[in-house]
Amino acid sequence: MAKKAVSLISGGLDSCVTSFIAKEQGYGIYAISFRYGQLHKKELECSNKIARAVGAEDHVILDVDLQKFSKSSLLNKSANFIQDHGLKEIGKEIPSTYVPARNTVFLSLALAYAESIEADAIFIGANAVDYSAYPDCRPEYIHAYQKMADVATKIGAEGRPIKIEAPLLRLPKSEIIKIGLKLKAPLADTWSCYRGGEKACGRCDSCLLRLKGFKEAEAKDPMPYEYYPDWYTS
Amino acid sequence: MAKKAVSLISGGLDSCVTSFIAKEQGYGIYAISFRYGQLHKKELECSNKIARAVGAEDHVILDVDLQKFSKSSLLNKSANFIQDHGLKEIGKEIPSTYVPARNTVFLSLALAYAESIEADAIFIGANAVDYSAYPDCRPEYIHAYQKMADVATKIGAEGRPIKIEAPLLRLPKSEIIKIGLKLKAPLADTWSCYRGGEKACGRCDSCLLRLKGFKEAEAKDPMPYEYYPDWYTS
Numbered sequence: 001m002a003k004k005a006v007s008l009i010s011g012g013l014d015s016c017v018t019s020f021i022a023k024e025q026g027y028g029i030y031a032i033s034f035r036y037g038q039l040h041k042k043e044l045e046c047s048n049k050i051a052r053a054v055g056a057e058d059h060v061i062l063d064v065d066l067q068k069f070s071k072s073s074l075l076n077k078s079a080n081f082i083q084d085h086g087l088k089e090i091g092k093e094i095p096s097t098y099v100p101a102r103n104t105v106f107l108s109l110a111l112a113y114a115e116s117i118e119a120d121a122i123f124i125g126a127n128a129v130d131y132s133a134y135p136d137c138r139p140e141y142i143h144a145y146q147k148m149a150d151v152a153t154k155i156g157a158e159g160r161p162i163k164i165e166a167p168l169l170r171l172p173k174s175e176i177i178k179i180g181l182k183l184k185a186p187l188a189d190t191w192s193c194y195r196g197g198e199k200a201c202g203r204c205d206s207c208l209l210r211l212k213g214f215k216e217a218e219a220k221d222p223m224p225y226e227y228y229p230d231w232y233t234s
Numbered sequence: 235m236a237k238k239a240v241s242l243i244s245g246g247l248d249s250c251v252t253s254f255i256a257k258e259q260g261y262g263i264y265a266i267s268f269r270y271g272q273l274h275k276k277e278l279e280c281s282n283k284i285a286r287a288v289g290a291e292d293h294v295i296l297d298v299d300l301q302k303f304s305k306s307s308l309l310n311k312s313a314n315f316i317q318d319h320g321l322k323e324i325g326k327e328i329p330s331t332y333v334p335a336r337n338t339v340f341l342s343l344a345l346a347y348a349e350s351i352e353a354d355a356i357f358i359g360a361n362a363v364d365y366s367a368y369p370d371c372r373p374e375y376i377h378a379y380q381k382m383a384d385v386a387t388k389i390g391a392e393g394r395p396i397k398i399e400a401p402l403l404r405l406p407k408s409e410i411i412k413i414g415l416k417l418k419a420p421l422a423d424t425w426s427c428y429r430g431g432e433k434a435c436g437r438c439d440s441c442l443l444r445l446k447g448f449k450e451a452e453a454k455d456p457m458p459y460e461y462y463p464d465w466y467t468s
Contacts, residue, residue, distance in 0.1 A: 060302055064343075068294055069350040100349035101342060104386045108335060108342035109298075115334035116303040135391040144382040151378050152338045157369040 003027045004119040005165070006110045009050050009059075010034075011043030013190040013210060014125030014168055017180040019054045021167045022123040024183055030117060031059040032110050036099075037067035040196020049189040062109055066099060084203050087212060103136035107145055107164070114162045115153045121163040129172050130209050142166045173213025181219060188222035202227035237261045238353040239399070240344045243284050243293075244268075245277030247424040247444060248359035248402055251414040253288045255401045256357040258417055264351060265293040266344050270333075271301035274430020283423040296343055300333060318437050321446060337370035341379055341398070348396045349387045355397040363406050364443050376400045407447030415453060422456035436461035 005027035007019045023029055031051040033044060044061065051059040103126060110122045126137045135141060142164055150161040168176050180187050192210045193200035200207050202225040211232045214221040239261035241253040257263055265285040267278060278295065285293040337360060344356045360371045369375060376398055384395040402410050414421050426444045427434035434441050436459040445466045448455040 062299055062302060063297060065296055066346060068296060069347045098388060099346075101346035101387055104342045104382070105339075105346055108338045112300060112333075112335035112339055113303045135388055136386050138385065141382070141385045144378075144385050148338070148375075148378040148382040151372065151375045152370050153335055154332060154369055 003121070004030060004057075004114075004117060005121040005123050006030045006032055006114040006117070006119050007054075007056075007123040008032055008106055008110055008125065009047040010125070011046030011050065011191050012125070013180065013187060013192055014127055014176060015047075016050045016054075016125075016185050016187065016190045017176050017183070018123050018125040018166075018168055019050060019056075020180065020183040020185040022121070022165070023054050027121065027123075029054050029056040030113065030119060031056040032113055033059070033061045034064050034106060034109070035061060036064045036102075042191040042193075042196050046189050046191045049186060053186045053189065060113060064105060064109065066102070066105065069100070085205055085208075087208050098134060101136070103134075103141070104145070107149075111149055111153065111162065115155055118155060118160075119162060121165050123165045123167070125168055126166045127168045127173075127176070128170060137169075139169055142169060172216070173209055174216035177213050177217040177219060181217070190223070192223075197226060199224045199226045201225070202229065237355070238264060238291075238348075238351060239355040239357050240264045240266055240348040240351070240353050241288075241290075241357040242266055242340055242344055242359065243281040244359070245280035245284065245425050246359070247414065247421060247426055248361055248410060249281075250284045250288075250359075250419050250421065250424045251410050251417070252357050252359040252400075252402055253284060253290075254414065254417040254419040256355070256399070257288050261355065261357075263288050263290040264347065264353060265290040266347055267293070267295045268298050268340060268343070269295060270298045270336075276425040276427075276430050280423050280425045284420060287420045287423065294347060298339060298343070300336070300339065303334070319439055319442075321442050332368060335370065337368075337375070338379070341383075345383055345387065345396065349389055352389060352394075353396060355399050357399045357401070359402055360400045361402045361407075361410070362404060371403075373403055376403060406450070407443055408450035411447045411451040411453060415451070424457070426457075431460060433458045433460045435459070436463065 003026055005022045007022050007029050009015045009019055009031045019029060033047040114122050128138050146164045149164060150156045192206045194204040194206050195201045200223050211221060215232055237260055239256045241256050241263050243249045243253055243265045253263060267281040348356050360376060362372050380398045383398060384390045426440045428438040428440050429435045434457050445455060449466055
């Protein structure tokens with residue numbers, strides 16, 4: 001029987017590349033995405049395209065109303081709450097885009113899905129390099145989550161724990177992009193911008209990290225931007 | 235500033251008593267309940283009554299569509315899936331009422347809530363005595379969850395972890411009932427039956443455990459039952 005993996009697909013670049021890594025490792029992909037009060041619907045449109053591109057066996061989209069108790073700017077009604085930083089300031093503090101316990105909520109729903117289909121693994125695109133200030137993107141967090149998951153589930157208790165795989169955990173964005181290009185992941189169909197315009201804004205933290213990654217990977221980002229920083233085009 | 239606790243209120247007896255223990259310990263109570271595809275609405279009606287009785291500061295009811303990936307008889311469209319057992323058989327195997335990763339999903343949403351209001355603790359009515367076969371009701375599970383939560387959150391990373399409190403973990407049902415009676419918890423407004431009739435069925439595993447608890451506590455269950463086992467009335 002083929003190995004099964006639940007893959008968390010946010011519509012962003014990291015989770016897209018992660019799904020293609022899972023596929024490359026021989027897993028059948030069971031995609032899961034969340035409608036959790038994001039500012040815009042771009043991510044979910046992208047997650048659909050990515051799930052199709054990776055040949056997912058199934059794609060579950062779950063409603064989780066995190067807005068009920070969140071002050072994060074990612075969930076705020078007004079996009080004006082997104083605060084731009086210079087590249088040097090990104091990641092030093094826990095940013096206003098932090099959603100309380102988001103990865104814990106998403107991994108836990110993925111765990112319920114994984115247990116119900118008796119999956120072997122859960123793949124998550126968590127990254128500790130660019131998001132070092134997010135507590136739930138650190139290696140120690142993924143490690144503690146694995147320990148908890150091992151005792152949380154029926155199949156874990158029966159000696160067949162579900163492996164939490166975060167293959168991008170320690171990779172810089174440029175490496176992630178290189179892997180994505182090598183695996184022919186549809187990077188043009190991934191959305192990273194914190195704003196939800198027609199094109200990516202090119203100014204928010206997430207756009208800057210992405211453009212810097214492409215620059216360092218010596219590749220051109222296929223995503224159209226409203227604005228390009230000087231250092232990207234020069 | 236008063237201590238704050240998020241309390242998971244299912245509408246059952248255990249979570250009701252747990253909320254009253256939290257209140258007794260001086261916490262302001264922030265109740266959270268879930269609409270997750272239960273067979274019947276009794277639990278949520280009861281959770282409303284319990285939240286009011288305990289004087290909760292707020293009561294969040296969250297939709298989580300666990301039905302999307304569950305085969306549990308608690309979530310099945312047909313109530314016929316509930317299988318009754320004799321008292322001696324209860325708890326030996328993981329029962330058909332097990333919902334994959336349920337406590338993990340619920341605790342994780344409670345963690346998001348707790349972090350957003352900067353709560354000091356989360357109270358859960360998990361019990362390892364009656365539900366020894368449920369992996370996510372065991373002490374080692376609660377312990378592993380605590381370790382994970384300590385590194386998962388922003389306030390945890392800042393040195394103020396949220397404590398996971400499961401005060402009933404090792405108590406037999408009769409003790410839980412005695413505590414509930416002592417704290418004047420509204421046990422008549424708690425629903426334990428796996429079936430959702432006008433009265434409790436008196437035949438399912440959950441009714442049997444509850445009636446046995448009252449019998450051993452030498453108290454009368456204020457809940458009306460359709461049927462009473464001989465050993466309860468004698």
